[in-house]
Amino acid sequence: MLQILDVDGHVVNEEQLPKLSHEELRAMMRKMVFTRIWDQRAIKLTRQGRLGFYAPVAGQEASMIGSEAATLKEDFLLPSYRDVPQAVWHGWPMYQAFLYSRGHVHGGQMPEGVNVLMPQIIIGAQIVQAAGVALAFKLRRENRVAITYIGDGGTSQGDFYEGINFAGAYQAPAVFIIQNNQFAISVPVHLQTAAETLAQKAAAAGIPSERVDGMDVLAVYSATKRAVERARAGEGPTLIESMTFRFGPHTMSGDDPTRYRSKELEEAWQKRDPLVRFRSYLEGQNLWSQADEEAVIEEAKTAVNEALAKADAQPKMTVPELIDAMFEQLPDDLRAQRAEFVK
Amino acid sequence: MAQMTMIQAVTSALDNELARDSNVLLFGEDVGQSGGVFRATDGLQKKYGDQRVFDTPLAESGIAGLATGLALQGFRPIAEIQFFGFVFEAMDEIAGQAARMRFRSGGRYTSPIVYRAPFGGGVKTPEMHADSLEGLLMQTPGLKVVIPSNPYDAKGLLISAIRDNDPVFFLEHMKLYRSMRVEVPEEAYTLPLGKAAVVRPGKDLTVIAYGAMVHTALKAADQWSKQKGVEAEIIDLRTISPIDIETIVESIKKTHRAVVLQEAQRTAGAGAEIVAQINEHAIYHLEGPVKRITAPDTIYPFAQIEEEWLPSTERVLTGFEAALAL
């Protein structure tokens, strides 16, 4: 398992240490802190009924942000329901992510130039689609990469195997990231599979894979960067297994982790908090201060409030709008149904 | 007798049948240790052990295929699809395989399987969790489809489904899970599959509904009666495949007018099939065309506008009025 920083933030693998500028390093920390604050706010807002569906992300910031940071804006991202941070850092306006959570049609309407698909709710569907997106880049000789995410549980789906196999068969430029947060809702990984690692599932598809410490943002970045470069160089897809943990519940729809996770396990993972680790590293390099931390916290709070205000200002969706979203040209029958909803 | 919600009635039915028949197995995503995302299987793994009540890997095709294979060897699997919207993943194993097993083996092998899934709108779920896809299942020869509207029926119908020697899809409307408590016996009892119930007698209009829409129909009918003195007769189908056309025809002979009410989008669903069968069996008893009151032909609008999209009491009443005026 690739690790660059240990839990105390000491470099344990000099060789793999990515060559990032001070600004790039600080930007990664900024995004992680920002995402943690945003997650806390989103949880509260969901409890208050001000947001719709939400899957908490705390604990997975390094895994999410380290991997997204290794891509370019023109690379195409296919997130799952939990991967809202990567989608937003890849260009999806936050207020649209909020609208998406409420089921508003404008939520998934990516602005021009934003290469992101609305988060996938059907587990595994994004994996086969990523193979298609990547093949398109290959066919058009575009120097772009498809990057997609799935959970540990999701790797049991047929679609997962099909997607990585197709990408391998076509040597398509795709990067598949498994965020192994140890549980699929309540089901632990050892009940999902007899495979020792999820990374080893790549062997059957004949593609390379790597397992990384998903609580170490530099390790995730470094492995993803390698995979993205390999894809861009025409060397085909890669599977990455990022070992991580979600600190919170599965979603905000009534999941109670105490039914399936022990306190000891939760505490053991809390000790590997990706923010704590990277902060120690940066502080050791004199690249991060308490003032920096506080500034980001304020910035995040303001950004969330602004995005929420913008989402609230969006007129509520209507049934005719939903009907209009079904076809390029409405069939007569549907036009008649639409009329019933126009007062 | 105990007061039970529909979810408790489901648990009670599963409990009774697991106790009665050691060939009954229960599995699906999160059904074991955690007791299901709605707690439908709460406590059952503890009681019957993880050989009979167990979590599966996350793969619906695998879950349904496992059921087919276990059934081939004489088990009676109850397979949970965590939300009905994920049935697409399992469709080959259900429609393409299990429902054809009796034919493919000339009756040597059968598929005494129950697939259970929560579904239905009005509870603010994310995308693909609320869709009413029962029309897909009705198009599957060899499969029965049951949709209860209350706790008492849920238990009796689920037990019948488990004891049935052919595959049955049992759909549980999420809005009904905890919306009412009624008297339900703790011990096992059965209600016949394929038999509708007249839940409100009336002489002026036959209303055919199932699932949560039965309650919308009842509300609309009571309002109608109070405001206009018009009496709707409401039929709760309970099983939508096969359809109990006899009960429908008997009612139409009396009322001469009918509407079909469904939460699903309009085209090619239960409503369309009911209208077709009325056409075949009762057209000469009708004084007007049979109207469909449904959601429009769109994807299910998760959360934000589901209340507007689902047939409301108001829209249902407008539909009743229209059917009477035709």
Ligand SMILES: Cc1ncc(C[n+]2csc(CCOP(=O)(O)OP(=O)(O)O)c2C)c(N)n1
């Ligand atoms: C096809 C499909 N089946 C089931 C579900 C319900 N479901 C949502 S999340 C989840 C568990 C996913 O676990 P994992 O893949 O490990 O990802 P995580 O949520 O932990 O990020 C399940 C079973 C779904 N959304 N889609």
